[in-house]
Amino acid sequence: DIQMTQSPSTLSASVGDRVTITCRASQSISSWLAWYQQKPGKAPNLLIYKASNLESGVPSRFSGRGSGTEFTLTISSLQPDDFATYYCQQYDTSWTFGQGTKVEIK
Amino acid sequence: EVQLVESGGGLVQPGRSLRLSCTASGFTSGAYAMSWFRQAPGKGLEWVGFIGTKAFGGTTEYAASVKGRFSISRDDSKSIAYLQMNSLKTDDTAVYYCTRSLVEVVAARSVSTYYYVDVWGEGTTVTVSS
Numbered sequence: 001d002i003q004m005t006q007s008p009s010t011l012s013a014s015v016g017d018r019v020t021i022t023c024r025a026s027q028s029i030s031s032w033l034a035w036y037q038q039k040p041g042k043a044p045n046l047l048i049y050k051a052s053n054l055e056s057g058v059p060s061r062f063s064g065r066g067s068g069t070e071f072t073l074t075i076s077s078l079q080p081d082d083f084a085t086y087y088c089q090q091y092d093t094s095w096t097f098g099q100g101t102k103v104e105i106k
Numbered sequence: 107e108v109q110l111v112e113s114g115g116g117l118v119q120p121g122r123s124l125r126l127s128c129t130a131s132g133f134t135s136g137a138y139a140m141s142w143f144r145q146a147p148g149k150g151l152e153w154v155g156f157i158g159t160k161a162f163g164g165t166t167e168y169a170a171s172v173k174g175r176f177s178i179s180r181d182d183s184k185s186i187a188y189l190q191m192n193s194l195k196t197d198d199t200a201v202y203y204c205t206r207s208l209v210e211v212v213a214a215r216s217v218s219t220y221y222y223v224d225v226w227g228e229g230t231t232v233t234v235s236s
Contacts, residue, residue, distance in 0.1 A: 001170075034222045036151075043203055043226035044151065050210070055224065087151055091222045094167065095141070095153040 002026055002090050006098030012106040017078045021101045023071045023088035032092040035064055035073045038100075039084045047086075048073065078103070108132040108225055110204045115230030118194055126189040126230060128204030136160065136182030139207040139221050142189045144200035145229075154202070157187065162209075162219065172198075194234045201229040 003026035013019050023033065031051040036044035046055045048064035051071055061076040075082055083105055088098040114126040128140065139162070142154040155168040157178040166178050175194075180187045187204060207221040 032220050032222075036223075038151075043228055044223075045226070046222075046224050049208075049222045049224070089151070089222075091220055094169070095143075095156075095221075095223075097151045097153075100150050 002029060002093055002096055004088055004090055004096050004098040006086075006088055006101050008101060009099065010102045010104060012104050013078050014106045015078055015080060017106075019075045019078055019103060021073045021086055021088075021103075023066075023073070023098050025069045025071075025090055025092075028068045029090045029092035031067045032090060033064075033066070033071050034089045034091065035062075036087045036089065037082075037084045038087065044087065075103075108206075110206060110225060110227035112202060112204045112227045112230035115202065115232045117233045117235065119236050120194060120196055120234055122194055123190070123192045124194060124232060125191070126202055126204075126232070128187040128189070128227060130185040130187070130206070133206070135180075135185040135187070135206075139209060140178070140180060140187040141205045141207055141221070141223060142178065142187075143203045143205060143223075143226075144198075144232075145203070146197075146200040149200075152200075155189065156207075156221070191232070194232075196234050199232060199234045201231050203227055203229045 005024045033051045035048040038044040052064045085100045085102045109131045111129045139158045141156045155178045158165045177190045204227040205223040206225040210220045212218045
């Protein structure tokens with residue numbers, strides 16, 4: 001199975017900050033990676049697919065980069081609505097998620 | 107509006123069965139692969155199973171943790187997907203999400219398909235406890 005490791009597990013930041021979350025795969029997954037945002041009690045919401053493609057309707061402050069085994073999700077200027085938990089997910093072979101990164105208010 | 111609505115969750119004893127339903131609206135469900143995911147209380151997300159479209163053979167795949175106990179089916183005439191859960195364990199306690207997947211087909215020396223989830227239902231809670 002392909003293991004996904006996110007870092008950090010928790011990130012404390014302020015409104016307006018630039019934040020980056022890293023996701024590493026245990027083997028190459030090419031660009032078959034998605035990022036999701038989840039708020040408490042809600043279903044996840046797709047942000048990025050195929051490593052760097054912004055889902056329709058998602059604000060442009062979100063961006064994704066990477067290929068192979070290392071990927072990043074960047075929020076260019078953190079907004080109040082962005083405090084949530086973020087998950088990466090590989091879909092190269094079955095589907096596995098990182099453990100999540102909680103973005104909290106500093 | 108594209109929407110997925112799960113139903114059928116509840117409290118069930120270990121060893122018993124439960125069937126979840128996922129009703130799709132706002133799109134032609136038969137044209138999309140569907141998957142189920144789950145999230146145990148306070149935990150991360152876990153893939154449960156997948157069912158492809160009839161055009162791609164309607165194949166099913168399951169996570170190792172549920173293989174042989176869970177099965178997925180679909181009735182495209184009713185726009186419903188099902189998750190049949192048998193021999194339930196306390197570890198199966200979770201919110202279960204029904205999802206729609208988009209596919210990218212890559213044709214090189216062979217044809218490969220890659221599915222990512224673009225729509226999630228709101229989830230239904232399954233509690234396995236005596």
